[in-house]
Amino acid sequence: MNTLLSIAKRNAVLSRMAELLEQERANLKSINQQDLNNYSGEDLAMEKRLLVDDAKIDGMILSMQQLASQEDPVGVERFHFVHDNGLKITNKTAAFGTIMIIYESRPDxxxxxxxxAFKSGNKILLKGGKESLLSNLKIVSLWHQALTANDITIDWVEYLNYNRAETQAFLENPTQKVDLIVPRGGEQLIAFTKKHATCPVIVSGRGNNFVYVNKEADLQKALDIIINGKTTNIGVCNALDKVLIDSNLENWEDFAKQLVTELQKYKVEVLGDTAFANATQAPAITNEEIWYEEFLNYKIVIGIVNSDKEAIAKINKYCGGHSASIITTNDAIAQEFMEQVDCAAVYQNASTRFTDGGQFGLGGELAISTDKLHQRGPIGLQHLVTNKWYIYGEGQIR
Incomplete structure (x- = not known):
């Protein structure tokens, strides 16, 4: 087991990492260009995630600086109890030990x-995708420089350059102790990890997020929120895939037509259920299974419901448990919707694109969990800990 590094040491490594990313900015971009040139380009969302440009590097640097300035998540007292017999019992947060992160195409x-993972006191095993290998190896070399500069052994950050078969073998029979695995990527990667892993897995699940336009919606806000959710970044799990419109909305057909026109300006493929297709002449869906799909593409499905209750039931049946938003000026209806929809993040009058650790004030995220154990939604620094009981006695026996 790794001895916990002092918070001063951990912060010094993160600060040094921020400096190195700035110094190596040009190198990192040119190495990333090689990864981009090697990539076949068949998947638009993948290519977008693979790119490292100045904005991405700025984000990486900012995340290191923010992490370095945050409170230590380890050793925080969560519970304190003094027993009748004088035992002092305390529960404190503790590091997991070793965390493995499996991800695709995102050098950031x-x-x-x-x-x-490092700030919360853990050793990290990074298993990136082959498409971003050169960028990842460059970044890991910076991690190693930052560790070495602070007299810390480089095995705190390890890159596992494994193919699929080697990854499976490692998951089933790890060559070193692994306490937690976090897969970040598509459903196939998550299913693969869950199937083969022998230790706990935090599932960073699929999106398939919904917006429900209630009969008391501000339609301009509805339009802006839907366009934002669908078009600003198609390759992320907080993007929007489905819209439900309340048939009790006055002149809903006019709003539906306007929505199609706006989405088509962004070259979004619009499909609808029978009622929506009839009202707008948009192509109708041919299979109800499409409601389960996460698109990660310029594609959206829009349907008509006859009540709030029907909207809630439909979302709970089909969504990925990630994010759902209601557009309404009626706060009581919004509150009921938010309490009854079973998602990690529920919104009133805002875009699902905000489901993100940085946007929620966590200073970044390790993953967005759609599981209910042990933390749901964005997993920040504060959540990447387990806990431990400390009991101080003076010879008490039971």
Missing amino acids: VTVEAGGI
């Missing part, structure tokens, strides 16, 4: 997720 994860 090598920095940000690595930083969150």
Whole structure:
């Protein structure tokens, strides 16, 4: 087991990492360009996630600086009790030990997720995708420089350059102790990890997020929120895939037509259920199973419901348990919707694109969990801990 590094040491490594990313900015971009050139380009969302440009590097640097300035998540007292017999019993947060992160195509994860795991006192095993290998190896070399500069052994951050078969073998029979695995990527990666892992897995699940336009919606807000959720970044789990419109909305057909027109300006493929297709001449869906799909593409499905209750039931049946938003000026209806929809994040009059550790004030995230154990939604620094009981006695026996 790794001895816990002092918070001063952990912060010094993160601060040094921020400096190195700035110094190596040009190198990192040119190495990333090689990864981009090697990539076949068949998946638009994948390519977007693979790119490292100045904005991405700025984000990486900011995340290191923010992490370095945050409170130590380890050793925080969560419960205190003095027994009748004088035993002093305390529960405190503790590091997991070793955390393995499995991810695809996003070199920024090598920095940000690595930083969150390291700040919370853990050794990190990084298993990135082959498409971003050169970028990842470059970033890991910076981690090693930052560790070495602070007289810390480089095995605190390890890159596992494994193919699929080697990864499976490691998951089933790890060559070193692993306490927690966090897969970040598509449903196939998550299913693969859950199937083969021999230790706990935090599932960073699929999106398939919904917006429900209630009969008391501000329609301009509804339009802006839907366009934002669908078009600003198609390759992320907080993007929007489904819209439900209340048939009790006055002149809903006019709003539906306007929505199609706006979405088509962004080259979004719009499909509808029978009622929506009839009202707008948009193509109708041919299979109800499409309601379960996460698109990660310029594609959206829109349906008509006859009540709030029907909307809630439909969302709970089909969504990925990630994010759902109601557009309404009626706060009581919104509150009921938010309490009854079974998602990690529920919104009133805002875009699902905000489901993100940085946006929620966590200073970044390791993953967005759609599981209910042990933390739901964005997993920040504060959540990447387990806990431990400390009991101080003077010879008490039971």
